[in-house]
Amino acid sequence: MLKRNALFTLLCLTLAAACSKKGQTSGTTPPPKNDTTASPPGDVVGKVIVGYQAWFAAPGDGSPWNGWWHWPGSVDPNYKAWPDMRQYTGAYPSPYDTLNDGRPSTLFSDWDQQTINTQFQWMQQNGIDGAALQRFNPNSPEGPIRDGITAKVKTAAETYTRKFYIMYDVTGWTNMETEIKTDWTGKMSAYTASSAYARQNGKPVVCIWGFGFNDANHPFSDAACMDVVDWFKTQGCYVIGGVPREWRTGTGGSRAGYLDVYHAFDMLSPWLIGAVGSISDADNIYTGFMVPDQADCKANGVDYQPCVLPGDLSLHQRVHGDLMWHMFYNATRARCQGIYISMFDEFGEGNEIVATAETTATVPSGTNILGLNEDGTACSADYYMRLTGDGDRMFKGQIALTSTRPTPPTLTPPDSLTAQVVSTTAVQVNWTAVTEAPCYNVKRATTSGGPYTVIATNLSGSTYTDSGLTHGTTYYYVVSTGHINGGESADSGQANATP
Numbered sequence: 001m002l003k004r005n006a007l008f009t010l011l012c013l014t015l016a017a018a019c020s021k022k023g024q025t026s027g028t029t030p031p032p033k034n035d036t037t038a039s040p041p042g043d044v045v046g047k048v049i050v051g052y053q054a055w056f057a058a059p060g061d062g063s064p065w066n067g068w069w070h071w072p073g074s075v076d077p078n079y080k081a082w083p084d085m086r087q088y089t090g091a092y093p094s095p096y097d098t099l100n101d102g103r104p105s106t107l108f109s110d111w112d113q114q115t116i117n118t119q120f121q122w123m124q125q126n127g128i129d130g131a132a133l134q135r136f137n138p139n140s141p142e143g144p145i146r147d148g149i150t151a152k153v154k155t156a157a158e159t160y161t162r163k164f165y166i167m168y169d170v171t172g173w174t175n176m177e178t179e180i181k182t183d184w185t186g187k188m189s190a191y192t193a194s195s196a197y198a199r200q201n202g203k204p205v206v207c208i209w210g211f212g213f214n215d216a217n218h219p220f221s222d223a224a225c226m227d228v229v230d231w232f233k234t235q236g237c238y239v240i241g242g243v244p245r246e247w248r249t250g251t252g253g254s255r256a257g258y259l260d261v262y263h264a265f266d267m268l269s270p271w272l273i274g275a276v277g278s279i280s281d282a283d284n285i286y287t288g289f290m291v292p293d294q295a296d297c298k299a300n301g302v303d304y305q306p307c308v309l310p311g312d313l314s315l316h317q318r319v320h321g322d323l324m325w326h327m328f329y330n331a332t333r334a335r336c337q338g339i340y341i342s343m344f345d346e347f348g349e350g351n352e353i354v355a356t357a358e359t360t361a362t363v364p365s366g367t368n369i370l371g372l373n374e375d376g377t378a379c380s381a382d383y384y385m386r387l388t389g390d391g392d393r394m395f396k397g398q399i400a401l402t403s404t405r406p407t408p409p410t411l412t413p414p415d416s417l418t419a420q421v422v423s424t425t426a427v428q429v430n431w432t433a434v435t436e437a438p439c440y441n442v443k444r445a446t447t448s449g450g451p452y453t454v455i456a457t458n459l460s461g462s463t464y465t466d467s468g469l470t471h472g473t474t475y476y477y478v479v480s481t482g483h484i485n486g487g488e489s490a491d492s493g494q495a496n497a498t499p
Contacts, residue, residue: 101361268293
């Protein structure tokens with residue numbers, strides 16, 4: 001090793017001397033930090049992270065907000081998306097009319113631990129690595145409810161072995177420069193002791209979203225921004241910057257003169273919402289932003305985490321997953337260090353990937369809210385989470401790089417179902433596993449063709465033993481792929497047996 005280092009040093013000195021003789025060096029341009037990827041794989045490098053709002057509450061949920069929070073408090077016919085509510089135990093009557101299928105319209109609350117647990121379980125089932133928990137000005141009236149939800153996210157992340165980190169959104173935050181430090185030391189830094197808190201390069205991760213944006217809601221000077229970034233580094237943090245997409249050029253949505261601030265971050269995550277509405281837009285972002293951004297980050301020792309988004313449901317941008325998949329493809333071939341999904345649960349802006357109403361039958365009547373089948377292609381409620389799982393695998397090299405989306409919009413039902421008697425009161429049901437299946441549900445009837453009753457859900461294997469049956473009675477079985485309360489395939493063919 002000493003000989004190799006000595007040879008390397010000699011080579012560097014020789015090259016430097018040669019360049020000096022040719023007049024090719026300059027004392028005005030500092031050298032890049034390094035010419036390699038800044039960081040090895042960790043909890044954000046090499047990972048797919050979802051932006052997580054967790055900012056929904058409802059009257060009667062017992063939260064400090066004590067009312068509608070980020071759900072419409074009154075009927076908005078143009079609200080952009082509606083959740084699939086089948087897997088939430090907490091359901092609160094909404095101000096909307098009944099659903100188009102006649103059922104009551106209800107909404108969930110993030111104040112319910114079951115809501116957070118359900119969503120983190122979905123992350124686990126679909127291979128999503130972690131969540132960036134949004135945190136706005138904690139000194140606003142929203143502070144107490146955000147504090148409580150942070151604790152709930154910690155519990156869910158630990159339970160389902162996902163990572164999370166705090167993502168400060170400084171939009172409209174007066175006195176940000178001092179208050180963000182107080183909030184970190186007084187409240188948020190305690191969460192870094194959790195086994196679920198994300199770490200990169202051995203350091204707890206924190207993100208600051210909003211420095212350098214060229215608008216009235218982000219008036220912070222470059223000096224103030226640099227002070228905050230440097231301060232978090234002195235706290236031992238790995239600091240991500242949520243920055244404008246024009247950060248590198250200081251034009252458009254970015255203030256000029258902030259390049260030093262951007263280069264001070266450990267990782268940059270440019271914001272792409274509003275810039276991508278079609279596959280051609282995604283390709284323009286790849287050539288005009290991702291490739292040169294990645295080159296700049298590499299030259300300056302900064303990791304790069306661009307956005308991947310599903311598209312605005314209300315604007316018919318999604319093309320049943322093709323837009324999102326193409327963004328995964330572009331981020332992967334650009335050799336980005338990480339991927340940030342915008343967003344997991346942003347129903348108000350219509351760019352959510354969490355379980356969503358499949359058709360207009362399950363959205364409130366009298367509204368313009370669309371279902372996931374808005375372009376004529378049926379999609380299961382969990383489709384965009386499954387798509388994210390496949391994108392995660394492509395990004396990690398577990399499946400081949402391809403511009404063709406591999407994820408079917410609806411789940412495939414199991415095949416080759418059989419039922420065989422194993423005792424006078426038990427029947428074993430077997431089926432062929434489905435590649436993309438998160439789990440299976442078994443249903444039983446005592447009449448051929450149903451109606452069927454669900455007897456087992458969330459099974460991970462491809463066999464189930466139904467016991468406690470009546471001797472001499474014929475039982476009929478079908479199996480579906482996915483979750484009985486959201487993102488479910490059609491039923492398999494029927495099999496029967498008589499103990």
